[in-house]
Amino acid sequence: MFVKRAVLFVKRLVPTVKRLVLIGLKLACIAVILAVGCGYFLGIRDISGWRQKIYATPGQADLAKSRAANDALKKKFEKLGPKGVYIVIDTGANKFYLKKGTEIVRQGIVSTGSGDILPDPSGKRQWVFDTPRGEYTVTSKVENPYWVKPDWAFIEEGEPIPKNKDDRVVGGELGDYALGFGDGYFLHGTLYTRLLGRNVTHGCVRIGDEDLKFLFKSASIGTKIYIY
DSSP, rough: HHHHHHHHHHHHHHHHHHHHHHHHHHHHHHHHHHHHHHHHHHHHHHHHHHHHHHHOOOOOHHHHHHHHHHHHHHHHHHHSSSOSSEEETTTTEEEEEEEETEEEEEEEEEEEEOOOOEEOSSSOEEEEEOOOEEEEOOOOOEOOOOOEOHHHHHHHTOOOOOGGGGGGEESSSSSSSSEEEEEEEEEOOOOOOGGGEEEEEEESEOOHHHHHHHHHHHOOOOOOEEEE
């Protein structure tokens, strides 16, 4: 009698257990779906935020700040640059530039040092015909200059070196104007205009007549000369 009742109880309990299991499975599926959905949603939000950070365009405030920084840097460089009129000599390209700040006022061709070496026959000295590089200033302005020939000029021509200084003075070789910048170096005119644009001089800078006249009138004592 007891066994029959137990069997009957189990039979009645089985459908209930099945229903509970099905309910549990449904709840578990719903939980999984919710978890996946939340993770996907949060992941998309994170990715979207990451993309926005990378691809976001700068706002007006950022652009204004960038422009202000650029303007400040430009003013700083302008302060470091030369003031007023100055002369630039490019010995590689054999060109001159007369500049005022960053503006090119005039430019043209010149002739600069050949780089040749002339030894003294005595063996005690030699001359290297390079145009000096660096920063210089106009130290003298001369109209109708004359040339006092140095020793190397006579040695180069195969002539004896004169003892009388007057025998060294030659007129008309340097053109109508000369701008001295120290150690016997000048920006001056030339009789050999066909050689402008070449490295053929003994160290001075030769310039055509019209360009030299313009430079002479534009430069003052103390005007900077930059040679490279």
